[in-house]
Amino acid sequence: MWRSIRLKFVVIYLLLMLFTLQLIGAYFVRTLNASLVRDEVRGVQKQVSLLAAIVKPELTSGGGRSGDKPGDASLLSVFPQPQGGAIYLLNSKGVVEDTSAGSALIGQKRIDSVATQALVGHKSVSAVRYDPSADQHLLAVAMPLFQGDRFIGILEDVVSIQSTYSTMRQVTTIFYTGSALVLAFTALLGIGLSRTISRPILDVTRQTARMAKGDFSRRVQVVSDDELGQLGHAVNDLADKLQTALSENLRERERLRAIITYMGDGVLTFDRDLRPVYANEAALRCLPRGAEDFSRAGRLLGVQRESLAPAQEEWNWVRELDGALLHVHLTAIQREADTDGYVAVIRDVTEQERLYQKQREFVANVSHELRTPLTSIKSYLEALGESGDLDEQTRRTFLDVCRQEADRMVRITQDLLQLSGLETQGIRYVEGWVDAEEWLTAACQRLEMQARRQGVALDLRPVPQLRFRGDKDLLDRVLDNVIGNAIKYTAAGGQVRVSAECERDKLRVCVEDTGIGIPESDLPHVFERFYRVDKARSRRSGGTGLGLTLAREIIDLHGGRIGIESKLGQGTKVWLVLPLTEGEPA
Incomplete structure (x- = not known):
């Protein structure tokens, strides 16, 4: 309950008003009371001064007192007095010479404090005292009387001023009643004012609580341009900036999470x-x-x-x-x-390490393939240089070997350059229409002489009449490699059969031989660079070990596929599939 700023504001406001009213009331009542009493004292002092001139002869007549004789009346007894009031005439020793309070007091010594102070000090003294027996406040004024420079007595007048205190009580009652009404009105006004002040603060508090929970959909309603209005504007601006920052942060987090995830x-x-x-x-x-x-x-x-x-x-x-x-x-x-x-x-990094290993093997293979012919050339050249008595036939034989080895290095270099160009797309690809029958017939005619020298029958089966898009020069290189390998690894009396057929939108070409075949363990590696199944025979026949690798790269360039099937001692079958151009008539 006491945590509410509205209640604290109202209570503090009321306490300030109450303190102010109490301070003003106390000052007002005290000042009014002193003023009224001062007026009463002045009035009584004037009355005492007047009476002093009248009764002073009684003290200067040698001590005679009025009323000593039978039938004589006291001067003060006939003087009119208000209710509860009395006048006393005292000599210099404090003995009552005359009084309006009754003759019984004449001749007695008065011990009243006011009279005592006047007798001792020879000066006027006034005081207010409360009489419990009469339940009223009395004002006593004592004035010294002089005969020339000689002090002869005092005149004391005691007057009831209860009416003054009754008036003060009524004024006090009216004041505090009005103060209570003003305080009640102030409380109502404070409640209304506190609501006016606390409502924007509560709105800001609720808004910040929503912001802490991540809700930035609402804004503080600003109804004024004062400090509270500026606070509302600041909170709204903070909400806008926080919403923007959190949205951006969320997008960055989602983007980062997506990047990390995928x-x-x-x-x-x-x-x-x-x-x-x-x-x-x-x-x-x-x-x-x-x-x-x-x-x-x-x-x-x-x-x-x-x-x-x-x-x-x-x-x-x-x-x-x-x-x-x-x-x-x-x-x-x-x-x-x-x-x-x-x-x-x-x-x-498994694949990366495999590629690194292949690169190392490739460098080793290239070095080995080039080192062999270089070693042969160096040996024969050294023999030619050191032996000056060689006959012309031997010298010509050595030079033929050097030329053959040099041609072999040239073929290896050309195959490597062509393979590198295919992989990096550095070779110009000239696409055109290729007639399947003409393509296969021309390849078999080019290799017919090699097959006859080898004693191998080269058979071309009927080819369907169709055309497809491709680079004829590169495709010729594929057939030369595939059919040439089939002839090369088929013994005399064997057969190499070339066939083609249309499979939906693809051309399938098969080259089958009855040669030595390939071991099953070597089949996954035949398309790798420099890989040879029969290494000794390949080198003797001038092979570089790059033919099938080049064939695969060329077929891939045309969007086709190449594969090989073989059984050791029973022959080998190489097939290639090339896509046909859609809509082209057969």
Whole structure:
């Protein structure tokens, strides 16, 4: 209840008003009372001065007193007095010489405090006292009487001023009654004013509470231009800016979450005790059992306290997990010089390592393929240079070997350049219409002489009448490699059969031979660079080991597929599929 600013404001306002009214009332009553009493004292003093001139002869006549003789009346007894009042004439010793209070008091010594002070001090004294027996307030005024310079007595007049106090009581009652009414009106006014002041504050309070809960849909209603209005404007402006900032922050968080969730690299966060906190889909895919291994991801990836150097903030290592090579980059999250957690970025480098291995093998193969003819050329040239007595036939034989080895290096270089151009799209692709029958017939005619020398029958089956889009020169290279290999690895008396058929919107070409075949373990590798099944025979026949690799790149460039099927000792079948142009008539 006392937490309400409205109640506090009203109570403080009322207390201030009450204190003000009490202060004003006390000052007013006290000032009015002193003024009224002062007026009464002045009136009585005037009356005493007048009586002093009348009764002074009684003290200067040698002590005789009026009324000593029978039938004589006292001068003061016949003087009119208000109710409760009395006049006393005292000599210099304080003995009553005359009084209006009754002859019984004449001759007695008066011990009244006012009279005593006047007798002792020889000066006028006035005082107000309360008479309990009469229940009224009395004003006593004593004035000294002198005969020349000689003090002869005093004249004391006691007057009732109860009417003055009754008037003061009525005035006080009226004042405090009015003060109570004013206080009540002030309370009502304070309640209304407090509502006017506290309503904007309550609106601001409710608005800030909504803002704390994330609700920025409402605004403070501003009805004035004072400080409270400025506060309302400030809160509304703060709500707008907070809403904008939080919306932007939320968008950034969602964008960051989306990036982390769908990025190719795995992201795994740990707390300061290296307990897993969050992992994206890529990180879970790196674990052997996915989400089931989340709780032990740190142990599986090698994230352990003893392996982290305390002076570092970043760590890198490669870990083999379930047959995959994972590169782990761990970073510490620092907050005010303390480590608040860790973030691990996980990248599967298995394929990258495989490519690196292939590159190393490729360099080794190129070096080996070039070293063999270079070694032969160097040996024969050294023999020619050192032996000056060689006959012309031997010299010509050595030079033929050098020329053959040089031609072999040229073929290897050309095949490598053509393969590199296909992979980097550096070879110009000239697309045109290719007639399937003419294409296959021309290829068989080019290789007919090689087949006859080898003693192999080259048979071309009927080809459907159709055309397709492609680069004829590159496609000729494919057939030369595939059909040439079939003839090369088929013994005399064998057969090579070339056929083609249309399968929906594709042309399927097959080259089958009855040659030596390929072992099953070598089939997955025949399209790799420099790979040979019969390495000795390939080198003797001038092969570079790049023919099928080039054929695959050319077929891929045309949007087709190439494959091989073989059984050792029973022959090999190579097939290629090329897409036909939609809508082109056969």
